[in-house]
Amino acid sequence: MSLVRRSLAAIALTAPALMAHANPGLLAEVKTADAAYWKAYNDCDYAALDKLTAENVEFYHDQGGVTNGRAALTDSVRKNICGRRPAVAVTRSAQEKDVQIFLLNRGPDVYGALVTGKHAFAEGPVGSRVAPVGQALYSTLWLRGADKGWTISRVISYDHKPIPNDSQAIELSAAELDRFVGSYSSGMQKSLDVKRDGGNLSVEVEGRAVTLYPKGANTFFMKERQIEVEFNAGPDGKVSGHVVRANGQPVDQGKRL
Numbered sequence: 001m002s003l004v005r006r007s008l009a010a011i012a013l014t015a016p017a018l019m020a021h022a023n024p025g026l027l028a029e030v031k032t033a034d035a036a037y038w039k040a041y042n043d044c045d046y047a048a049l050d051k052l053t054a055e056n057v058e059f060y061h062d063q064g065g066v067t068n069g070r071a072a073l074t075d076s077v078r079k080n081i082c083g084r085r086p087a088v089a090v091t092r093s094a095q096e097k098d099v100q101i102f103l104l105n106r107g108p109d110v111y112g113a114l115v116t117g118k119h120a121f122a123e124g125p126v127g128s129r130v131a132p133v134g135q136a137l138y139s140t141l142w143l144r145g146a147d148k149g150w151t152i153s154r155v156i157s158y159d160h161k162p163i164p165n166d167s168q169a170i171e172l173s174a175a176e177l178d179r180f181v182g183s184y185s186s187g188m189q190k191s192l193d194v195k196r197d198g199g200n201l202s203v204e205v206e207g208r209a210v211t212l213y214p215k216g217a218n219t220f221f222m223k224e225r226q227i228e229v230e231f232n233a234g235p236d237g238k239v240s241g242h243v244v245r246a247n248g249q250p251v252d253q254g255k256r257l
Contacts, residue, residue, distance in 0.1 A: 023103060023110065030101050030113040030142055033150040042091045044082035049074050054143060054151040062136075062158040089126040094119040112153070115140040120163065124249050133226045133247045136160040162225040169213040169221075171199060177214070179239055180231050186244070186254025 033052060040048035050070055059067040059076075067073050081090045099117035103110050116139045120132035141154035177196045184192045194212075195202045201212040201220055212220035212229055218239075221228045225246070232241045244252040 026103055026110050026113075026144075027101055030103075030115065030150060033142060034101075034115050034140065037152060038092055038094070041077060041081065042089075044078070044085060046074050046078060049077060052151055054153045057152055058154050060154075060156045060158075061160075063160055086126050088123060091122050092119055093122070093132065111144055113142045113144075113150075115142065119157075122247065124247060132163055134160060134162050165221050165223050165226050165228075167213075167215050167221045167228075169200075170215065172214045172217075176217070177201060179233070179237065180220075182239075183257040184242060184254045185257055186242070186252050188244075188252045189254065192254065 037049065037052045039045075040052065053070045053073060055070050057068075057070050057073055059073050061067070064076075064080075067076055084090075094117050099115065102114045102116075104112040104114060117137070118135060119138055120135045122132045136157050137159045139154075139156045140152055142150045143153045144150055174196065177199070180194055180201055181196050182194060184194060186192065189205070192203055192205075197211065200214065203210050203212065210222060213223060215221045215228065218231045218233055219228060220231075226248075228245045230243045230245070231239045232243070233239050239256055241253065241255040243250055244254075
């Protein structure tokens with residue numbers, strides 16, 4: 001094949017891709033549909049979710065397994081995301097810089113789009129502004145129907161992990177740390193033994209050793225998660241109990257035994 005023919009063949013093969021990236025109107029449609037879906041997700045608007053979801057949708061979660069069908073997917077949002085409202089809301093967000101949209105062509109026609117990125121999840125009282133506690137990667141397949149509307153056909157949400165705590169640890173003396181050593185009881189942990197481990201504290205949660213790093217005179221934090229433990233101390237310095245906060249919100253409290 002001559003150089004000219006090879007060049008023409010390469011242009012023919014890449015033309016659909018070039019057209020896809022050169023279609024700002026369709027990219028805007030996908031972006032609008034994607035934003036509408038996640039707004040409905042955060043607002044627990046089940047009718048809006050159904051409207052934007054294909055009947056035979058498939059949702060793949062690296063921890064929760066596979067969910068098949070529109071009714072099942074919307075019901076999972078109702079139970080798992082919105083189930084604790086109005087007391088607690090779970091909200092999802094995505095950073096604009098992390099989102100990419102790829103149009104999918106069948107010849108000159110766009111039949112779908114792949115949206116990829118990183119999303120984060122926050123949990124707290126309804127209407128409050130709280131920092132995300134978890135994050136994951138996601139890929140969403142949108143299909144364009146005969147009516148030119150967009151619906152979600154496939155979703156993969158994976159690499160779920162907590163957002164690490166970026167608090168800075170301070171130094172406390174052995175005597176200061178020993179004030180907190182002892183046994184405690186709380187709503188979530190009937191028996192919790194706090195020990196000194198070098199310049200930190202250590203507790204065992206569900207058979208796993210967890211290190212608590214000093215953040216203040218009476219406050220400690222986990223590096224792996226947005227969790228802090230504040231010990232209650234009286235005027236005499238004696239510790240009587242503790243409060244556990246996740247993402248800044250109290251989730252458990254206990255007393256010293």
